[in-house]
Each structure stands twice: as structure tokens, then as C-alpha cells.
Amino acid sequence: MAKIINPGLMKTSRRNVLRGSMLAGAAVMAGASVKATPRAPKIDAINATSTHLYKTAGKQETASAAKPADLSGYTRVKQELVAPPFAPEHEQVATGGPKIIEITMITEERLMVVDEDTGASIWALTYNGSVPGPLIICHEGDMIELTLRNPESSMMEHNIDFHASTGALGGGGLSHVLPGEEVVLRWKATKPGCFTYHCAPGGAMIPYHVTHGMNGAVMVLPRDGLKDKDGNPLRYDRIAYIGEQDYYLPQDENGDFIQYEQAGEDFSDSLDAMRTLIPTHSVFNGAVGALTGENALKAEVGETVLMIHNQANRDSRPHLIGGHGNYVWESSFTDAPLQDMETWFVRGGCAVAAMYTFEQPGVYAYVNHNLIEGVMLGATAHFVVNGTWNNELMEQVVAPRYFET
Numbered sequence: 001m002a003k004i005i006n007p008g009l010m011k012t013s014r015r016n017v018l019r020g021s022m023l024a025g026a027a028v029m030a031g032a033s034v035k036a037t038p039r040a041p042k043i044d045a046i047n048a049t050s051t052h053l054y055k056t057a058g059k060q061e062t063a064s065a066a067k068p069a070d071l072s073g074y075t076r077v078k079q080e081l082v083a084p085p086f087a088p089e090h091e092q093v094a095t096g097g098p099k100i101i102e103i104t105m106i107t108e109e110r111l112m113v114v115d116e117d118t119g120a121s122i123w124a125l126t127y128n129g130s131v132p133g134p135l136i137i138c139h140e141g142d143m144i145e146l147t148l149r150n151p152e153s154s155m156m157e158h159n160i161d162f163h164a165s166t167g168a169l170g171g172g173g174l175s176h177v178l179p180g181e182e183v184v185l186r187w188k189a190t191k192p193g194c195f196t197y198h199c200a201p202g203g204a205m206i207p208y209h210v211t212h213g214m215n216g217a218v219m220v221l222p223r224d225g226l227k228d229k230d231g232n233p234l235r236y237d238r239i240a241y242i243g244e245q246d247y248y249l250p251q252d253e254n255g256d257f258i259q260y261e262q263a264g265e266d267f268s269d270s271l272d273a274m275r276t277l278i279p280t281h282s283v284f285n286g287a288v289g290a291l292t293g294e295n296a297l298k299a300e301v302g303e304t305v306l307m308i309h310n311q312a313n314r315d316s317r318p319h320l321i322g323g324h325g326n327y328v329w330e331s332s333f334t335d336a337p338l339q340d341m342e343t344w345f346v347r348g349g350c351a352v353a354a355m356y357t358f359e360q361p362g363v364y365a366y367v368n369h370n371l372i373e374g375v376m377l378g379a380t381a382h383f384v385v386n387g388t389w390n391n392e393l394m395e396q397v398v399a400p401r402y403f404e405t
Contacts, residue, residue: 051203054159057173069186074100074143081105081134084216084285085297087239087308093225094139100186101138104147107158107177107199109263112213114281115288115378120249123263124213124286125156125199131286132243132310133197133216138189139223145186152180155263157201158209162187163349164195164218172200189220192333194351198312207274207313208267211248213286215312217241217351222333226355229336234327236306236355240297242318244311244346244368244379247281248273279314282368283378291381297366299358301387307366310351316379318354319343319369322362325354343369360394361387 079088079101105127112124112131127133138144144165150158157178161170165187168174175185198215200206226234250258250269257280260266273280284291291297299305309318325341330352337355338344346352358364364383367374374380 050206054169054172054176054200054202057169058176059173071100071143074098076100076102078102079136079138081128081136083128083130083134084132084243085241085291087135087241088137090137090221091139092221092235093233094142094221094223098141098143099138100143100145101136102145102147103136104149105133105160106149106151107154107214108151109154109156112286114247114249114283114286117288118257119259120247120257120281121259122212122247122249123260123266125158125209125263126213127160127199127216131213131245132241132312133214135216135239135241135308136197136218137221138218139221140189140192141223142220143186143188144218145184146175147182147184148175148177149182150177150179154179156205156209158199158214159201160185160197161200162195162197162218164189164191164193164197164220166190169200170197176201189218192220192222193329193331194219194308194310194353196310196312196349196351204271208270210312211246211270211274213245215245215310216243217308217310219308219351219353220333226327226333226337228327229339234355235304237303238299238305240305240307240366240381240383242284242291242307242309242366242381243286244309244314244316245281245283245286246279246311246314247283248276248278249280251280279373279377281378282314282373284366284381288378291366293382296363296382296384299383299385301358301361301385304355304357305383307354307356308351309346309354311346312349314348316346316348316373317343317369318346318352319367320354320356320383321365321367322360323356323358323364326357327355329353358383358385358387359390361385361389 077099082088108126108129114120114122124131159172159175161172165171171185175183177183195218199209250273252258325344327337328341328344329337366381368379
């Protein structure tokens, strides 16, 4: 059974070590390791400075004498979050006044297989058990009221930083929860667009949690819906929510992926792998092939799909092989969308929306067009589209045949 190593910062107790683990991850989850001696990573100056940032932001905010928020005129509604690649029920054009959208997210530390062919697995850190975490949808002017729960069985402290929110490090300073705790955070959606959210406990635990799957996306729609550059309304039939996840899985001296008994046990080894900046896997929705085969995305000819692509840590270049980005919002919904894009750009720490109406049946590959990552590291999804073929758009004039030289 693995144990928690105390780096000597405070008296040993599970709660204190969890608090202390935010000190640049100096509390290492150790135990059955391939290394001879479990070791705590060194706290460098940059890491030590960032360690306390989220706690300090929380103290400053909660200690202020700010007036209570005026919630008059808001209607409370519950949004039932669903697992990716699907989206919760929502209105494309807002009806009525602004809403307080109540959602619940539960942190879950779970063992996930990343690649069945190699047996690579990870103790994923998740929101609601999925990588990425569930998609949240609201409209500009709405408020998101999140109840965040961390089960008693967890090994780690968690929180959440919403890039769509304002203040307290995106809510990260006000949402720390130890195992057995819950917190309620409310924030106003003032900027329309697609945005990343992720766990950010402090110090080295920030990239550790993000690269273990603890991230997702929020879409803040304009109240009157999406529009083209001329102000004409744009509508979609369905959403395909794709989270691109870079993993840095430790390997032994033989190149085999190391198996760990519980969440956090890989911490020190993972930091070494992360410092290379070279992912062992770059996958869509948590695992190699998660959106292919039986799990491929489905559509019909004539349907318009809004593809929401989240990458919390690295740049990406999505491309729909056989299709296009008819409309692409790389920045904000307040900007006119780019049109007829072959490949678009997702900045690390961003979410991007791209809209396409399928015109031909068949299998479309949605890939990171860094093809090394798309083909060799796993960043590929498939759309299976049903309908009638249109020879006006493409036709095989002559089937493959031998020719004489």
C-alpha cells in the first residue's frame, strides 16, 4: 500500500500532507516505485512563488468587504452535465432574462487505460470521471453556480480555474477542496466565446493535474446566438466536444510504461517526464481511439456540427480531412468568424469552436495536423456521416488499374 511522504514541512497527517502537497508538490505520493528511493522534487524559486498564489488570492477575496451580488432578475435553472463528446441541453438563442445556472461537478481520481495496445494507463484526475471534463454551456450575462465536491476517498486536493471568469485566479483561489469537502462558487459570464477550465492547486501540481486530464471547456454563447460576419444567424444541429489531452507517462529502463497502484504515486516520475516537454501520448477524449470505431462521432449529410476543441496545455492544429471549417472562432464570439478554413489554430490553454455542414457521406478523420501527434501519438477522431453521395463534388472517374510503360 502506498503512503504519503512528508517532506518535513509540517506534522504528518493526511490533511496536512494534502495541504503541504501544494508546496510545489513537495509532498510526493510514493511507495511501490521503480526507483530505489522515493524522492521529493526540489522546490525551485519559481515553483515556490507560484505555490502560494492560489491560496493568497482566495484569502484576499474572502477577506474583502465587498457587497453581496445583486441576484434580482435572475432565474435559477439546473444544467445536467453529460459526458463528452456530448453537450448538455441548451438554447442557442437565449429566451428571457439572465439565469443562474446550477451545476455540480465531482472530482474523481480513476485508473484509465490510455492505449490498449501498449497497456499504457494513468491515474487520471477528472471532473465527473471523464477526460475532458464535461462541457458547460451558458449565455453572456448568465451566472454559473458550481458545487464542486471532492470525495473522502480522494488522495489529493483539487480546485478549478475558469478562464471564462473574472478575479481570484479564475475562481482557483476560492475553490480549494480537500477530500471530503465541497465548495460553491458563482461567477458571471461576461465574455462570449469558448474557454478552458482546469485544476490549479498551485506550484508543480498545476501542470501535474492538467496533464493528468483535469480540464474541460465552457461555451458562453451570445444571447442572440452565433452569427456570421454580416450578422446573419448561424445554427448547428449538434455539438461534437473534443478534448485534446497530452500525457507524459513515465517509462522504465526498458521503455515499458510504469503501472502505479494509486493516484499520485507517479508524481515524482511524472515531473521528470513532463520536463522533457515531449508527450508520450496526445489523444482525444482521454485515450487512443476514444472517438473512433464504435465510438466514432455520427452525423448526416446536410447536418451542421459545431466542433468544440479544448487544449488546456499545448498548441494544436485541428483539421477535418475531407471537410472544412466553414466558420471558425479562434478567439471570441465577439469577433467575426474566420471562413472556409482548411486547418485552424488552438492556442494552449484555449478552447475553439468550428462549424461545418457535411456535404458527403463517408468517414471523415478529425486530426491534429501536426501529423506526428495525429497519427503516431493518438490525436485522431472519426466522423461517420450517412447520406447520398454527390458526384458533382467528387467522383472516381477511373478505378485503379494497371498501365503499361
